[in-house]
Each structure stands twice: as structure tokens, then as C-alpha cells.
Amino acid sequence: MATRLLARRIWSVTVKDFRRLPVTVSASSSYSSSLTHSPRPQPLLSRSHSLPLISYRGVSFNVQDQDDFTERVINSDLPVVIDFHAQWCGPCKILGPRLEKAIAKQKGRVTMAKVDIDEHTDLAIEYGVSAVPTVIAMRGGDVIDQFVGIKDEDQLDSFVKKLIGQ
Template sequence: MASDKVVQLSDDTFESEVLKSSTPVLVDFWASWCAPCKAISPVVDGLAEDYDGQVKIGKLNVDENPATPGQYGVRGIPTLILFKDGKVVDQVVGAVPKNQLESLIKKAL
């Protein structure tokens, strides 16, 4: 079940929700047909709960929103990119363990 703490992003909302955010944002670029995306989804939802108020967690469907992934060179999914002050801090590709995502988030805190 998806967390209500996860923001559903689109090409239209990306700038306001991510680039202009006052807190760091971890964006999960995913697609509904992607098995690794489904595997990592509960981990991403858990991080949204764990870091509520410190980091915004967002998901962007690459099939429905093709412009933004192209701008950030997303070639494989899931790709998780961490933004802070409108800039890319770091990124990982693939269904990685929770501790790897936590160490990514800590770079921005």
C-alpha cells in the first residue's frame, strides 16, 4: 500500500514540488510494468514515513511524464535521484537495499 507521505509528481509539478522545495527531495522514477520498481516501492514508502518532515519523497511515472526523466538522463528504472536546493546531490539505479537509500538521504541532511 502506498504511503500518503509520498508525493505523486508529474512533468507539470516537478519544478514546484522538487526544484523549489525547501527540503531535500528523493524522486523515484518508475513505471507500472517494472518489476524492480514494484519491489522497491515498499522501501520508498517506508522512507517517506521514516523521514517525514526532513525529506520529501516523490514518485514520477516515466511513461506518463517523459520530459523530466529525459532532462536528468534517466535511462533505467527504478532510478532514484536526490535533489537539494534544486540540484542533483546523488542518484542510484536499481532496486537497492534500504540502507543504501538511507545513506543517500543522509548526504542531504
């Protein structure tokens, strides 16, 4: 315990000291030109370019409550993939983006609902979720298919295609 506290103190002092440094390292081609002195302190690892982020917004939504679930999932005109997950679940963090990518490939023919089991325990119990991640496919309010655990992209694509009838 004492070792952890000492490590935290060292880490916090080190981070604070780095934040005060007036040196910026940019992602340029030559090392000598990558260090620039600035009158104001800048972040130590400020990048001059950013990595592209792939976002699948609009493909999925978070379920807010039982009424929201009924309205947007059970009464939906589109087939719905329901991702029962938890914030603390490592496999859920891997599966979520893969599932969103598979849904996005269908270009609006299917949607995805995300249900956090810690916030909506009643829904998890109602649909028999005993482990996360659990994914359930629904069409017209009826459960078509489901699986538990991580799947690769090809398996997710076939799961979604089965739901929309391809």
C-alpha cells in the same frame, strides 16, 4: 492459443460457480466451526480479520506535469528524493515501498516525488533516466546523488541521511 482460450473459459466458469456458493470460510481456530451456511451467497474466502497494512501516505506525491515538478521539487524548501519508475517495472514495485519507508523514518525532513516515465518522458530525458528504477536526490534544485536499480533498506537509509546531511 486454443489452450489459453480453453483455460480462460474454464477459469471464468469456475470463478462464477464459486461466487454462487452459499458457504463462507472464516479464519477461525476450528475447522468444524469455520463453515457456516448462509441464505445469501458470500465470498468463498471471507476472512473474519484483516492483515494490518502499513501506509506511508503523505510521504510521497505523484508529479502531475512539468509545472508541478518545478513547483514541488525544484522550488521545494525540503530535500526531495525523486523516484523515476514505470507501472510495468517489477523492480520499481519492490523499491517503491522500501524507499517510502526510508523517507517516513525521517519524519518530515525529506519528501519524495514519484515520476512515471511513461507519462512524463520529458522529465526522464531531462534528468538522463535510461533505466528504471532511477532515484535522484535533490536539494535546493541541485542533484546531490542518484542510483539505478534496487537497494536494500540499509543502503536506502544511508542514501536519505546523506541527502539531509546526517
